[in-house]
Amino acid sequence: MATKSLLQAIGEGLAEEMRSDESVMILGEDVGRAGGVFRVTQGLQDEFGGGRVLDAPLAESLIVGAAIGLSVNGMRPVAEIQFGDFITPAFDQIVNEAARFHYRSNGAWSCPITIRAPYGAVHGGGLYHSQSIEAWFCNTPGLKVVAPTYPADAKGMLKSAIRDPNPVLFLEHKRTYRLLKEDVPDEDYEVPIGEARVHRIGDDITVVSYGFMLHTVLEVAEGLSEAHGVEAEVVEPRTLYPLDRETILRSAKKTGKFLVVVEANLTGSVAGEISAVVAREAFEWLDAPVMRLGAPDVPAAPFARPMMDAFVPDAAKIERAMLELARY
């Protein structure tokens, strides 16, 4: 077992799946010789050739549409969208096509594709290299949306996504790519889609979060424990659609105090759906109103640092929200 960053773990997951299954291939912009703008696919074209690691023309609808057509004809494609912000031209192919193949054909066809997309605010990203795009896709039955945060989870979930007979949107927060390294198993393993993970056990409040926010939440949780004796239970959905309601509800019922922290614009976010589930199903266990923290409802994180920092919930805001909930 070696320690790997999220980025390395994903790259390794891709390589292993391509080695063990000839039908797995990659298409996307700059994925070939360059190894992707973030270097996730580095070295893969050398190993597997230009036919299986294909530099696609700059046309996102084509990239996803061709992935669908490849899957129809026996392949297991992984399509890379260079930045989540540019997934919009492929929206039709993802939402109206891939996600509906199975239902609309009464189960005759399925669409085993994986769409990888880096998302989230990063310094210097500006309005179009920063967006949290998950909410656009989390009311699309037929599609699975996953957003792992830790390297070992990401590798195992990527394998699950590639082997899944349904379309999976695989979101990678750019700021978590190289943030930390952890032990990542060398042997073949899967982390199932649809299962949340409890990162920290606590009795006082529950905080659900994912992506870069999750790292901040975990840091703040340690601080609150030391400074105030507040023990937060921290839950990562890992799969954003369909949600693991059971794990989330179990924690909400245990602590009776519930907060969701996301980097996305708050209104209409995944946090809203999680909150609705808890508000309804855990009502009788709750000792405080369900709370949410997210980005303000402005289009996206701006380019200049002071404005970006105002957009993304930071440790101070998260701590305030967690304390407010704990003291409620």
Added chain:
Amino acid sequence: MDVKDARARHEVLGLTGEDLLRMHYSMLLARRVDERSWILNRQGKAPFVISCQGQEAAQVGAVYGMRPGYDYLYPYYRDLAMTLFLGQSPREQLLSVMGKREDPNSGGRQMPGHFSARELNIVTASAPVGVQYPQATGTALAFKVRGEDGVVLVCGGEASTSGGDWHEAMNFAGIHDLPVVFLVQNNAYAISVPEKAQVAGSIAGRAQGYGFPGVEVDGMDVLAVYEAARGRSSGRGGGGPTLIEAKTYRITAHSSDDDDRRYREREEIEAWRLKDPIPRFERYLEEIGVLDAEAREEVDARIRAEVAEASRSAEEAPPPEPEDALGPVYAGR
């Protein structure tokens, strides 16, 4: 064709009399099933009809060389003559028209014309115009990656060439020399919008810019379309991409929800009816002695009886159960 070639047109194309009769049968069958759909619509038994009438020659000509279950078809909503040719039955089509549980395309989930047949490699179609083109290139790419000789036929109307998906797919097919035939059935209208407000220049001519051949053919002539598609959609000696623009005409309104008197003259339709691809082909068949008037009547009577029986049987088939609406959303591993 060589001017001195004394052989009949179909002989030059390597087609036998039997081939021609099969083509004729498929075209006429599609017409009769289509007509039956309109009757069912007027009887209140079919909420929506979208028609193939006028386009049967373009469809049968293009699909004729395909190997069902090996090559892939991405049809659009008017391609009834193709799906019938490849092996769907009139009863199956009418089950779909009446939204019955046994509808093989979708189990009553989709409007008629949204074809699907896994065993025939007819890929599930939807309503957004143009989405099928990128998908078709991916399917062709899979053949190429594996070194197989399969071919993909993808179809749409002339308006489907206005959006990005068509151009993205044409470009990709050209870059990778993919085994895909783009068949554009240019029927002069997109609902009410005439071709002149839809198409700049020539559709067929655009292929040149993408680096592969494009041909414009008389879409009312089944042999002309077959000739253009032959050796391409058959996979035998085809190779790279081809674009075929078949000039045809939509004889009916856009759909059962459309009143085309708002935007086109009756005289125009009447003039096109004289070019109806089915009687036209029948004249050829009579000329070459393959099908005389009597035999034609006999074929038609057989088809009418088959369609009437299919309709009766489809009508009796049960509707879906309400809870059928709840799945299947995800495929199991």
